[in-house]
Amino acid sequence: MLLSRVGYIRPSSLPEAVQALQAHDNARVLAGGQTMINVMKTRFATPDVVVDLVDVPGLASIEARADGALTLGSMVTYDAIDHSDKVRGARAVLSEVATVIADQQVRNRGTIGGNICASDPTNHFPPVMVALGASMTIVGMDGERTVDAADFFAGVYMTAVEPGEVLTGIAIPAPASNQGDAFEAITIGTEGTCIVNVAVSLRCNGTIEDAHVVVGCVSATPVPATGIEEALNGSAPTPQNIDAAISGFAPSLDPPGDVHASAEYRSHLAEVVTRRAVTAAVGKAVS
Ligand SMILES: Cc1cc2nc3c(=O)[nH]c(=O)nc-3n(C[C@H](O)[C@H](O)[C@H](O)COP(=O)(O)OP(=O)(O)OC[C@H]3O[C@@H](n4cnc5c(N)ncnc54)[C@H](O)[C@@H]3O)c2cc1C
Numbered sequence: 304m305l306l307s308r309v310g311y312i313r314p315s316s317l318p319e320a321v322q323a324l325q326a327h328d329n330a331r332v333l334a335g336g337q338t339m340i341n342v343m344k345t346r347f348a349t350p351d352v353v354v355d356l357v358d359v360p361g362l363a364s365i366e367a368r369a370d371g372a373l374t375l376g377s378m379v380t381y382d383a384i385d386h387s388d389k390v391r392g393a394r395a396v397l398s399e400v401a402t403v404i405a406d407q408q409v410r411n412r413g414t415i416g417g418n419i420c421a422s423d424p425t426n427h428f429p430p431v432m433v434a435l436g437a438s439m440t441i442v443g444m445d446g447e448r449t450v451d452a453a454d455f456f457a458g459v460y461m462t463a464v465e466p467g468e469v470l471t472g473i474a475i476p477a478p479a480s481n482q483g484d485a486f487e488a489i490t491i492g493t494e495g496t497c498i499v500n501v502a503v504s505l506r507c508n509g510t511i512e513d514a515h516v517v518v519g520c521v522s523a524t525p526v527p528a529t530g531i532e533e534a535l536n537g538s539a540p541t542p543q544n545i546d547a548a549i550s551g552f553a554p555s556l557d558p559p560g561d562v563h564a565s566a567e568y569r570s571h572l573a574e575v576v577t578r579r580a581v582t583a584a585v586g587k588a589v590s
Pocket residue numbers: 331332333334335336337338339340356377378404405406409412413414415416417418420421423425426427428464468469470471494495496497
């Protein structure tokens with residue numbers, strides 16, 4: 304289906320972008336367009352105006368502090384994350400995820416900000432952001448505010464970004480010593496849509512500490528597996544302890560079923576993938 308007629312604004316500064324969004328009742332941000340243009344073609348979204356952020360200075364920058372803390376501008380593409388030495392040096396899991404999203408054309412255009420603002424339950428980055436304890440910077444007419452990733456995702460296609468606001472950046476904390484981050488997924492095809500995905504970040508100093516285990520695709524928003532986190536914290540990183548912490552996770556979930564996986568099978572996959580992700584994170588933390 305072809306696009307409907309739509310107004311196009313290409314501001315050259317952040318205040319201009321916010322002004323343009325505020326000035327039109329039915330305006331939407333355009334980032335990489337890899338979701339937005341498709342939902343406009345299907346008439347699922349029918350904005351009168353799109354405000355393209357491509358010329359707004361600073362939004363495509365990647366900054367790394369000496370301690371490994373990262374700030375990703377919202378317009379940083381998956382391809383840039385994949386090829387950034389700063390990202391690979393600080394939190395390599397971000398590059399590992401970026402490199403498996405869809406195909407090279409999508410990775411050239413799709414942005415980290417668009418990925419999380421779309422809040423598609425099957426997208427790769429939402430659980431990663433929650434597991435890493437990221438925080439999002441949002442700018443509107445009233446200034447700037449910061450929202451933790453755990454509070455950012457509000458529902459399918461809904462986030463803490465209000466109409467008239469722009470997500471400008473994502474701050475990722477520095478890893479601690481002996482930190483292990485991992486992402487595992489079951490996808491439709493090699494680089495396809497996720498049926499289940501799991502992000503894990505934990506520390507291992509003899510015992511597992513500060514475990515964050517976050518499951519995607521099983522609810523409207525990423526689900527922290529708090530029972531697993533509590534069981535892992537303080538335990539020795541043995542396969543037996545990991546298995547004991549995760550066994551019985553599947554029945555606690557209530558995911559949707561679809562043509563790719565029934566609800567019961569998706570719950571089963573979530574338990575399997577969580578075991579893989581925790582095992583991988585422990586492996587990275589102790590290596
Ligand atoms: C063939 C194909 C396969 C795909 N497979 C996957 C996949 O397996 N995994 C995956 O994670 N993704 C997948 N995607 C989606 C892709 O990752 C999109 O890039 C992503 O969902 C949206 O990012 P974008 O930069 O293209 O944002 P856009 O499509 O431009 O915007 C998406 C939404 O976010 C809003 N938005 C964007 N940026 C901002 C901002 N800075 N501030 C406020 N609001 C903003 C827009 O208004 C819009 O509502 C796929 C896309 C395609 C076309």
